[in-house]
Amino acid sequence: MKLRCWIRDLGLGARFVLAGGPADRLRGLLTAVGAGLGVALLLLATALPHALSARDQRGLARQETSRSARPMPASDRTLLIADVDTRFRESGIRGRLLEPEGANSPLPPGLSSFPAPGEMAVSPALERLLRSPGARLLRERLPYHVTGTIAEAGLVGPDELAYYAGTRQLSQKERGSNGFVSRIDHFGAVPDARRGDPVLLLLTLLVVVALLTPIGVFVAAAVRFGGERRDRRLAALRLVGADAHTARRIAAGESLVGALLGLVLGAGLFVLGRRLAGHVAPFGVSVFPSDLVPAPLLAALVAVAVPGAAVGVTVLALRRVTAEPLGVVRSVRPAGRRLWWRLLLPAAGFVLLAPELGRGDGQSFHRSYVVTASVLVLLGVTALLPWAVDRFVGRLGGGPLSWQLAVRRLQSGTDSAGRGAAGITVAVAGAIALQMLFAAVDADYVKSTGDDLSRAQMVVMLPPGTSLSEGSARLARVRGVRGTDALYSAAVGDSARDPGVSAELTVGSCAALREVARLDSCRDGDVFAAPDPSAGSAATTLGRAGTLYIDSSYGSYTGLQIPFRMPAGGAKRASARPDPAGSLHGGILATPGAVPGAASAALQGTVYVRLDEAVPDARDEVRTAAAALGPLADAVTMVATRESARYASIRTALFIGAALVSALIGAGLLVSQLEQLQDRGPLLAFLRALGTPRRTLGLSLLWQTALPVAVGLLPAAATGLALGAVLQRMSGGPVRADWPALCVLGGIGASLALLVTVLSVPVLLRLVRAEGLRTE
Incomplete structure (x- = not known):
């Protein structure tokens, strides 16, 4: 019997949306659009693991x-x-x-x-x-x-x-x-089955949590669009005999229709986005449309969770609203929201993390409860927001007319405004925590290369056999090149086979040799011995030998050896210094006039290139000139730092997801704003008819949107800083915050409120026309 009542009342609520007037259908459409956007992103989130896995599998399959x-x-x-x-x-x-x-x-x-x-x-x-x-x-x-x-x-x-x-x-x-x-x-290569880095694993999971939590909050808010008009209709239903439980079930039916329509719309948006996936590459990452296949179990979970959330959220929300036969009891001041239970979620999260604070080695990051604790902390921000907004706006008073209109609107009911801001607050909290964790572990995954960019900006690796003068001469004539230093290297030993002493031979002009050693004097034909601490006294010993042998088999000493006669009196003394790439070239240093012509076949060339950065495409000019020297020539741009590929991919995924979630949150704020404008259309038209300036109404719209966001950013920042500090302690890094970056995150949330207000102004101007006073 109870199930039959639920089905009957849910069906009645559905008919109110589908067979009601234009205003009812519009509110149902707004709910469907909001839920559809969330569903589309959730389906995308369920499909991304398969897409990224397919990319990795194809990458492994083509490895030689x-x-x-x-x-x-x-x-x-x-x-x-x-x-x-x-x-x-x-x-x-x-x-x-x-x-x-x-x-x-x-x-x-x-x-x-x-x-x-x-x-x-x-x-x-x-x-x-x-x-x-x-x-x-x-x-x-x-x-x-x-x-x-x-x-x-x-x-x-x-x-x-x-x-x-x-x-x-x-x-x-x-x-x-x-x-x-x-x-x-x-x-084809076999994937590495070793256990992954726990810090990178946590970063991956936290990125997923920080991106999915705002989406879930948004979907829960979207199913409540149009709630105020719905509550007034419930009062009318009470007047004709419906009890409170029946009214709640009817309201749940209305939300359920919007959620089901949202599922259909979200699936359609996902299919459309899937077709477009092959034409976009955010942050350089592209996927084939055929790779975007939602995991069946996760897709089924989304299909069940969204309608379930619609019913559950609606029934829970109506507990604070009393729909009586004579109206909705919301005009009187409601009882204050209780704080204690709202602190349970973040408190439980921090309690779970507390035992790991003393370890500071990152080894506990692979444990599942770390992610669970982070979810609890982020959800706690959403629970704190309604209390914070109520307490803040309840104490606001006089001010400009636009301010008073916005404050009075918020004081009469903060639920709708808080729903729009909830997604921003939880997103900002997660972003702050992630930013702090990235800052703490950045030094472990971003390493200095040792390149001295003041001495060279590119390095060209020449294939063996390149003439000692050809490579540097051709590169020096390239447009955008200010100068070059060419060094050629090979192994050299004291005998043709199985040498007792061997070292590195570096050949270059006097100017080029001064890039790798400190020379007292130099002219073509000189040979120098530059001891290398890692090679012991090999350079000194070889510098006194009469004849050395240049290895033409590149280190194995199994091929034809090229004799290299040392000058009378042996090699001059020199001291090695780091080259522009930070490497030491200890051993034997020789100018081109001192080595036999046959040595060119055994020497591998390295040309350091100084660029004129003002010349467009200077680097590509060098790459093209290097390719003309031989297909195996390799031109590389020198960089100050180099980061782990997996670490970079996680950060790229965060940027892509953050962009999508920001767009979703902005769209949710806009839909919520439009829904409120539709409900208040006659009142706004009446205020305009009484002479209220359009500018005042527009500013009131801005305050009404910005105040909940501004209030929500405070607990979001505090929660994000606390969670970030805990994660930094667990990683073993120092606890510090990048305040400029945190200000940027807060600015993004505030700018969303401003953007939504600007996009809402055309609708506001249409509603305040004289036609807006008409009613049915």
Whole structure:
């Protein structure tokens, strides 16, 4: 019998929305839009794990690997491959040179056949880039004829820039020991099954929590859109004989319809966004539409949770409203909200975290209750907000007319205003805690490279065999280059085979050698011995030898050795100093006139390039010039710091999610504002008819939106700082706050309120016209 009553009353509530007047249908639409936006983001959140996993799997499947740890002999099942990655402006390009050694050579994923020498297969994104008018330098750098396209199986995302080019030169340049060319027999790598970094795991989970919690709060608020008009209708139902329980069930039915429509709308928005996913790449991360597949269990949970939240939130919200036959008892001052139970959620969260404060090693971050505690703390902000808004606006008094209109509106009912601000407060609290944790662990994942950017801004690795003068001379003539210093290196020993003493040989002009050593005097033909603390006295010993042997097999001393006769009297003394990349070149230093011409085949060149930063595309000019020296030449931009790839991906995910959640919160505030304007339309029109300036009404709208947000930012900041401090203690880092960054986070929340007000003004101006006084 009770179930039949629920079904009957829920159905009656649904008919009020679907068969009611235009105002009822509009409120149902607003609820559906709000819930639909939340559902779309929730479905996206359930699909992202599969999308990111698919990207990782394709990345692993195309990794070139060998089944043997030893150098592999050539066979009809092997492939020579060279890494020729490059960059064009700010975009990275993945490149590989391929030379199959037999009919059964492994084919890279995404290719149907090997490109012939001089031809290449490219990703669709790279093909579009090559055809663009501004890609002249890139076309010159990749002088291959495009004959094919890399399929989805060979790309991590639709916007990835990648190519495979065919060649017959790798067998002549094979050097397995230094990574220029590798011989492989298959593609595909096994994912690392080791336990992940607990700090990075916590960062990942907290990013998910900090992004999903505001969405859940928003959906719970969206199902209450139009609540004030609904409550007045409940009073009319009480007048015709409905009891309080029946009225609540009817109200739940109205919310349920909006939530179900929101599910349909959210699913539609997700499908539309899924189709557009291949055309957008926020923060450089793109996914194929086919990868965005919601996890069935999580999608089912969303489908059940949203309608369930609609019914539960509506019934709980009506406990503070008494719908009586003669009206809604809300005009009298309600009993004050109690604070004690609102503090239970954050208190429980901090109690769970308290036992781990003394450890300070980050090893407890993998424990599930750390995430549970963080969720409780963030949800506690939402519970505190209504109490804080009530206490604050209840003490406000006189002021300008716009201020008084807004304050009186908030004092008559803060629930609707608080619902809009709840998403902002919980998002700001989570962002502050995450920002503090990122700041605490940043030094562990962002390392200094040692590059001295005042001495050079790029470094070009030249392939073996490049002339001692050709590389630096050609690069020095490139547009945007102010100067170059070329250094060439190889191993040198005191005998042709199995040397007793060996060291590094560095060849360069006097100016270039002064970049790696302190020289008293220098002229072409000189040789220097620069002791390296890590190599002991090898440089001093070799500096006194009559003849040295330059290793042409690059460290193994198994190939033809090139004799190098030392000058009479031995090598001069020098002291090593860090080069522009921060490395020491101890050992034997020689000018070009001192080494035999045959040594060029054994020397590997490194050219440090000084750029004129005012020249557009100077770095791409250097990359293109380096590629002209040989396909294996590698031009790298020097940077002061380098960060962990996984750490960077987590931070990128946070930026993407924060942008989406901010848009959702702004849309929720706007929908809530429009709903309140629709309910107050006749009153606003009446005030305008009495002579109230439009400017005053617009300012009252701003105060009405901004005050709850401003009040909510205070507990949000306090909670975020407290949670962030606890997480910093657990990570072992110092407890500190980046106040400028925290001010920016608060400013984002305030700017959302201002933006929503500006977007609401056109609706306000339409409602205050004389036609707004009409009623039915």
